[in-house]
Every structure is written in C-alpha cells, then in structure tokens.
Amino acid sequence: xxxxxxVELSRLQFGLTAMYHFLFVPLTLGLxxxxxxxxxxxxxxxxxxxxxxxxxxxxxxxxxxxxGVATGITMEFQFGTNWAYYSHYVGDIFGVPxxxxxxxxxxxxxxxxxxxxxGWNRMxxxxxxAVTWLVALGSNLSALWILVANGWMQNPVGxxxxxxxxxxxxxxxxxxxxxxxxxxxxxxxxxxxxxxxAVFVMAxxxxxxxxxxxxxxxxxxxxxxxxxxxxxxxxxxxLGDESGYTASQNQKMKVAAIEAMWETEPAPASFTIFxxxxxxxxxxxxxxxxxxxxxxxATRSLDxxxxxxxxxxxxxxxxxxxxxxxYGALATARAHPxxxxxxxxxxxxxxxxxxxxxxxxxxxxxxxxxxxxxxxAAWDTVPNVLPxxxxxRFMVGIxxxxxxxxxxxxxxxxxxxxxxxxxxxxxALLILPLPWISSELGWFxxxxxxxxxxxxxxxxxxxxxxxxxxxxVWLSLAGFVLFYSALAVIELFLMVKYIRxxxxxxxxxxxxxxxxxxxxx
Amino acid sequence: xxxxxxxxxIVGVLCLKAVGLVLLYLFFFAPADRPTxxxxxxxxxxxxxxxxxxxxxxxxxx
Numbered sequence: 001x002x003x004x005x006x007v008e009l010s011r012l013q014f015g016l017t018a019m020y021h022f023l024f025v026p027l028t029l030g031l032x033x034x035x036x037x038x039x040x041x042x043x044x045x046x047x048x049x050x051x052x053x054x055x056x057x058x059x060x061x062x063x064x065x066x067x068g069v070a071t072g073i074t075m076e077f078q079f080g081t082n083w084a085y086y087s088h089y090v091g092d093i094f095g096v097p098x099x100x101x102x103x104x105x106x107x108x109x110x111x112x113x114x115x116x117x118x119g120w121n122r123m124x125x126x127x128x129x130a131v132t133w134l135v136a137l138g139s140n141l142s143a144l145w146i147l148v149a150n151g152w153m154q155n156p157v158g159x160x161x162x163x164x165x166x167x168x169x170x171x172x173x174x175x176x177x178x179x180x181x182x183x184x185x186x187x188x189x190x191x192x193x194x195x196x197x198a199v200f201v202m203a204x205x206x207x208x209x210x211x212x213x214x215x216x217x218x219x220x221x222x223x224x225x226x227x228x229x230x231x232x233x234x235x236x237x238x239l240g241d242e243s244g245y246t247a248s249q250n251q252k253m254k255v256a257a258i259e260a261m262w263e264t265e266p267a268p269a270s271f272t273i274f275x276x277x278x279x280x281x282x283x284x285x286x287x288x289x290x291x292x293x294x295x296x297x298a299t300r301s302l303d304x305x306x307x308x309x310x311x312x313x314x315x316x317x318x319x320x321x322x323x324x325x326x327y328g329a330l331a332t333a334r335a336h337p338x339x340x341x342x343x344x345x346x347x348x349x350x351x352x353x354x355x356x357x358x359x360x361x362x363x364x365x366x367x368x369x370x371x372x373x374x375x376x377a378a379w380d381t382v383p384n385v386l387p388x389x390x391x392x393r394f395m396v397g398i399x400x401x402x403x404x405x406x407x408x409x410x411x412x413x414x415x416x417x418x419x420x421x422x423x424x425x426x427x428a429l430l431i432l433p434l435p436w437i438s439s440e441l442g443w444f445x446x447x448x449x450x451x452x453x454x455x456x457x458x459x460x461x462x463x464x465x466x467x468x469x470x471x472x473v474w475l476s477l478a479g480f481v482l483f484y485s486a487l488a489v490i491e492l493f494l495m496v497k498y499i500r501x502x503x504x505x506x507x508x509x510x511x512x513x514x515x516x517x518x519x520x521x
Numbered sequence: 522x523x524x525x526x527x528x529x530x531i532v533g534v535l536c537l538k539a540v541g542l543v544l545l546y547l548f549f550f551a552p553a554d555r556p557t558x559x560x561x562x563x564x565x566x567x568x569x570x571x572x573x574x575x576x577x578x579x580x581x582x583x
Contacts, residue, residue, distance in 0.1 A: 059527065066531045070538060077550035085566055088558035166563040331568050357567060463567060466556045476549035483541045490537070494530060 002361070005470035007462050010082040013477045015447070017074050019440050020484050024068020024491075026439050029143060029190050030197015030232075031061040032136035035116075037224055039132045043125045053221055054132070056503040057201065058116065063498060065113060067491040074480065082473065086454050086464035090168045093159045093176060094149055101145035109138030143193070144186050151182020154446070155250040156455050161350050163333050163343075168458065181250055184243040185446070191236035192442065195402055196435035198229030199428075202409065204499055206428035209419045217503050222418045222428075226409035233402040240399065241297060247449075248298035251456060253312050253381055254449035255298060260284040260389045261308045268295020269306040273393075277385045282310070284389075309382055316355060317378035323356025324374075325349045328367040354458040355381075361462060380460075383451045391441045391448075398438035405431065 035058055042050035076098070079087050087094075112134040119128050152159075158175030159168045170176065202225045208218035248255045256262075260277035261269070262284065271293035275284040298306045307315075326349035332342035346353075358377040359366045369377070409428070412418045419425070450456055454464040558566070 062527075062531060066534050069535075070542060073542065074545060077546060081550045081555045084556045084558040085563055088560070088563050164560075166560040166567070327568075334564055334568065360567070466558070467566075468554075468556065472549070472554070476545070479545055479549055483545060487534075487538065487541070490534060494534070498527070 002462055002465075003467070003470055004462065006468055006473050007465040009470055009473040009477060010078070010465045010468075011461065013082065013473060013480060014075060014078050016477075017071075017078065017480060017484075018447075019443065020488070021068065021072040021075070022439060022443060023436060023488075024064055024071065025143070026193035026196035026435065027064045027200055028061070028068060028139050029193025030195065031057060031064065031200065032132075032139045032197075033194055034197050034201055034224060034228060035061060036129075036133045036136045037228060038221075039129050041224075043129045049217060049220060052503050053217060053224075055120070056217075057221070059498060060200075060204075060495065062113075062117060063491070063494050067487060067494075069110075071484070071487070081476075082466055082468065083454075083464055084466040086459065088167055089459055089464070090156075090159075090455055093152060093156075093168055093170050096170065096173070097145040097149040097152075097176070101142055101149075105138055105141035105145055109135060109142055112138055140190055143190050147186040147189055148177055148179065148182045150446075151179045151185050152176055153453075153455050154185070154247075154450055155179055155181035156458050161353065161458075163330055163346060164337070168455070180246045181243075184239065184246040188236065188239040188243040189442075191232055191239050192435065192439050194232035195229060195236055196439065198225040198232055198406070199402070199432060199435045201225035202229065202428045203432040206425040207499070208502065210422065210425050210429065214502055214504075215419065219418055222409070223413045226406060226413040226418070229402070230406035230410045233399070233406045237396075237399050237403060240396070244297055245300065248306065251449070252307050253309070253316075254383065254388075256307060256309045256312055257383045257385045257449060258388050258392045258445065259294060259306075260287075260385050261294075261306065262310055263308040264305050264311050265308070267299070267305045268292040268302045269298070270294055271297065272389075275389070277389050279385060309385075313378050313382060316381040317374055319352045319355040320358060320369075320374050320377045322349045322352035323354065324359070324367050324369060325356075326353040327356035327359075331367075351457075354453065354455070354460065357460050357463055358452065360460070380452050383449050388445055388449055392445050395438045395441040395445065398434050398441075401431075401434070 035054055038050055038057065039054040041047075042054060079091075112131050115123070115131045116128070116135050119131055123131065156168070157179050158170060158172035160171050161167075162169050176182075201221050205218040205221040205225065208214045209222075244255070259269075259272055260275055261272070262282050268291075270289035270291045272284060272287045272289050275287035277284045292302070294306055295302065295304065326346055329342045329345035329349065330353065332339055333346055336342065355377070356366055358380050359369045359373055361380070362373040362376055363369050405427070408424070409418070412421070412424065452460050452462070454461050556562075
C-alpha cells in the first residue's frame with residue numbers, strides 16, 4: 001500500500017527545504033540590483049561614498065549568498081530519493097530548466113560574484129560596474145529557469161505522455177520557456193525579491209540613523225532603497241495581478257480555493273475580503289465582499305464568470321470518468337502495444353489520465369470505480385481552502401502595505417527628511433521580517449494551491465513519491481532540521497555582526513582594501 | 522588582523538556547509554538509499570496495484 005505518512009513527510013521535507021532556501025534568494029535578487037544602482041552612481045559621480053556603499057552592502061550580499069548557495073541542492077537530492085516516480089515521469093521536461101540553471105546562470109552568477117569581490121582594484125570602473133550588473137543578471141537568470149520549471153508544474157505545456165516510456169516527453173521547448181504561468185511567476189517573484197532588498201537596506205540604514213552613526217551613508221542608502229522599493233512594490237502588486245490572471249486561465253480550482261468561492265456567481269464575481277471558510281459545510285461564513293472585484297481581476301471583463309469550487313468538482317468528476325477510460329486503455333496498450341483501438345482510446349482521453357490516477361487512492365480497479373469513489377476523487381481536486389484563503393490575504397495585505405510604506409519613504413526622501421522622524425525609522429526597522437513572510441506565504445499559496453497534483457492535472461502527489469518508509473524520511477528530515485538550523489544560527493550571527501560593525505568594517509573585509517587606490521571611474 | 526576575518530568566516534561557513542551537505546548525502550541520499558524508477562517500475566506503480574512497488578521491486582526492474 002502507499003505509505004501516506006511517507007508521502008506527507010516527503011512533502012514536509014521538500015517544503016521546508018524550499019522555504020529555507022527561499023530565505024536567501026529574495027535578498028540576493030534584491031541586493032544585486034541595489035548594488036548595481038549604487039555602483040552606477042559611483043561610476044557616474046566618482047564620489048567615494050557610493051563606492052563605500054556598494055562595498056558595504058556587497059559585503060552583506062556576500063554573507064547572504066554564501067549562506068544561501070547550495071542550500072537548494074538538497075532539493076535535487078530529494079527528487080532522486082523521495083520523489084523517484086515523479087523524477088521518472090516528468091524528469092525529461094522538469095530536468096531541462098534545472099540543468100540549464102545549474103550550467104548557465106549559476107556559473108555566470110558565481111563567476112561574476114568572484115570578480116565583484118576581488119576585482120575592485122584590478123578592473124576599470126566601467127568594467128567592474130559591468131561585472132556588478134552581470135551578477136544581478138545571473139541571479140535573475142537563475143530565478144528565471146527555476147520558475148520555468150515550477151511554472152511547468154503549474155501549467156504543463158509543451159509536453160506529451162508516451163505510454164511506451166511511461167513518461168512525459170518534451171514536444172516544444174519554446175512552449176515550456178514561454179509558458180505564461182512561468183513568465184508571470186518569474187516577474188512577480190523577482191519583484192518580490194527587489195522589495196526584500198529595498199526593505200533590508202531601509203531597515204539597516206534606519207538602525208544606523210536611530211543609533212546616530214554613519215548618517216550620510218545611511219541617508220543615501222535609504223534614498224536609493226526608497227525609490228527602488230517604491231518601484232518594486234508597485235511592480236510586485238501589478239505583476240501579482242498578472243500572475244493571478246494567468247492562474248485564473250489555467251488553474252481555475254486554485255483560484256476558486258484561494259477565494260473560498262464554492263458556487264459560481266453571476267458575472268462579474270465579487271471578491272471576499274474577509275470570511276471564514278467552512279470546509280465541512282462547504283460555504284464561507286461571515287463573508288465581506290467587494291462587488292465586481294474578483295471578476296475584474298480574474299477575467300478582466302464584466303461578463304465572464306469565475307467558476308466556483310462545486311461546479312469545478314462536477315467538471316473534475318467527468319474528467320475522472322474520462323481518465324478511467326484512459327487508464328484502461330493505457331493498461332491494454334502496455335500489454336498489447338499493437339492494439340489500435342486501445343491506442344486510439346488512450347489518445348482521445350490521455351489529457352484526463354491524471355484524473356483517473358486520482359482513483360488509485362481508493363481502489364485497485366480504477367476502471368471499475370464506484371460512483372462514490374469517483375466523487376471522492378473529484379473532491380480530492382480541491383486544495384486546502386482555509387490556509388490558502390488566509391495566506392493569500394496576508395500576502396496581498398503586506399504587498400499593499402509596502403506600497404504605502406515606500407510611498408511615504410519616497411516622499412520623505414524627496415523632502416530630505418528621512419532622518420527626521422524617529423517613528424518612521426523604527427517602523428522601517430520593525431518591518432524587516434515582512435518581505436520574507438510575504439514571500440513564503442506566496443510560495444505556500446502557489447504550491448498548496450497546486451495540490452493534489454505535483455504536475456497539475458497530470459500526476460497526483462501521492463503517486464509521485466517513492467516507495468520509501470516514513471521512518472527513513474523522518475531520519476533525513478531530522479538531519480535536515482539539525483543542519484539547516486545550525487546554518488540559520490550562523491547566518492544570523494554573521495549578518496548581525498557585520499551590520500553592527502557598519503561600513504567601517506568593510507575597511508577590513510573587502511579585498512578592495514588590500515591595496516590602495518580606487519578603480520578608475 | 523581583522524582585515525581577513527570576513528573572508529575567513531565566509532570560507533569557514535562554505536566549508537562547514539560542504540561537509541554538512543556531503544554528510545546528508547552519504548547518510549540519507551546516496552545511491553543505496555535511492556530507488557531507481559524505471560518505466561517498468563512506474564508502470565507497476567501506476568497500473569498494477571493501488572500501492573507502490575517496494576524498493577526491492579523497483580530495484581529489481583533495473
């Protein structure tokens with residue numbers, strides 16, 4: 001039998017690893033752009049303070065990069081060990097962007113990071129500036145390929161099932177690369193990273209100002225972060241809207257679950273700002289709704305409906321029935337590869353094969369499933385509504401808060417009053433965890449909203465996991481938690497230590513300080 | 522003396538991480554712990570039984 005405990009533990013292990021890895025990624029993305037901006041000003045003006053700023057924030061960037069690098073590699077370990085069936089079934093497609101990320105973006109990023117740190121006195125100002133922007137490009141390209149892979153899990157385009165090899169095979173790399181879900185997720189995710197970088201610079205600079213040290217340094221850093229942060233915060237909401245729109249086109253159940261929308265409303269649908277989803281009664285209690293809003297966001301029209309959970313379950317039920325035909329035809333075609341009728345049936349219903357596989361949780365004989373089992377399998381297509389509903393709302397709320405915060409920071413910056421309001425500086429320091437919280441919530445919504453699938457509509461999660469025991473996953477999970485917790489403590493210690501030391505610490509930290517003179521601007 | 526502290530700490534962290542990752546790999550994710558899913562194993566997993574093939578069955582298919 002399938003060991004559900006092993007499946008759930010494998011999910012937990014993968015989720016924790018991914019969330020841990022993503023503690024470092026957004027700061028890398030955001031700080032890399034901040035470094036590019038600061039060094040550009042340095043090269044244009046030749047003023048040393050901008051070089052000091054680039055080097056200090058670069059030093060913190062280096063700590064974050066060193067701590068984050070390779071923490072994601074353990075996910076690759078898990079693909080092989082905990083998700084062997086998944087790896088076989090979709091590895092041909094999923095592995096391509098991961099391999100490209102490893103070969104191209106990672107090496108680009110890692111090589112130029114070396115040049116960034118050790119090239120200050122060995123390269124011209126423009127040459128070093130180009131390196132800094134290439135670090136940013138490399139970081140963003142890494143994110144692109146990872147999100148191409150993830151986007152394919154959400155919307156599996158450019159691939160077809162081969163019953164001989166029992167795997168999905170690539171039919172169009174262009175479709176995989178330009179998958180609208182992947183593209184929307186990419187720009188939304190990197191924008192969130194830029195917000196993280198801006199908030200980090202704001203918070204650390206605010207701390208300096210509150211302590212009354214490094215005033216000019218901190219004010220200039222805040223000025224950069226305020227304008228960059230405002231642009232990024234606006235982008236993340238606008239591009240998040242795009243991400244939501246693509247989800248509404250390709251993952252209707254995810255959108256319905258996020259909205260806890262059980263029935264289809266007449267167009268344009270209202271948006272539920274507050275409510276208590278009742279999973280047992282399949283309704284949302286005490287809902288406060290904004291008319292038209294969801295219809296406009298999800299369909300960008302006034303006359304198109306946004307389907308609710310119950311009608312989507314009814315649709316899933318018919319797909320489960322179609323999947324049963326695909327399943328039976330697949331079994332026949334595997335046994336008799338020349339059976340033309342079986343192959344024709346499989347071809348006609350293969351898009352619903354994954355829905356048929358959902359029945360494996362309930363019966364040995366998928367083709368003879370009872371109506372009750374079919375209904376159960378159809379309801380399995382509904383993700384966990386309650387956490388999705390609230391995670392999404394907290395994420396969006398934080399996103400709008402950042403727009404207000406950075407608008408205020410930008411206004412104070414324009415008035416040259418960034419250091420005058422201590423309440424604002426305290427606020428800037430206090431909100432430091434928020435971008436990480438919203439990013440993790442975003443990933444939670446994206447990945448839990450994809451359940452019960454690893455590949456949406458193609459492969460159920462419970463059939464993707466390897467046949468390993470829960471005990472072995474517990475052991476490796478414990479190893480992960482111990483090791484990654486130790487790393488997290490060291491990361492925090494180093495980051496706090498070098499933040500406290502301030503820009504003057506860079507005099508001892510940067511290789512640039514090992515030789516006199518400055519790169520020519 | 523302080524000028525090299527930053528790099529010493531960074532290199533130290535990277536070494537610690539390399540050792541930790543190798544240990545994780547050796548203890549939990551080495552080939553001996555890893556089932557290899559062939560097309561026969563996947564077919565068996567998806568089509569034959571409601572449960573999955575055991576690791577022995579999977580490795581048999583190699």
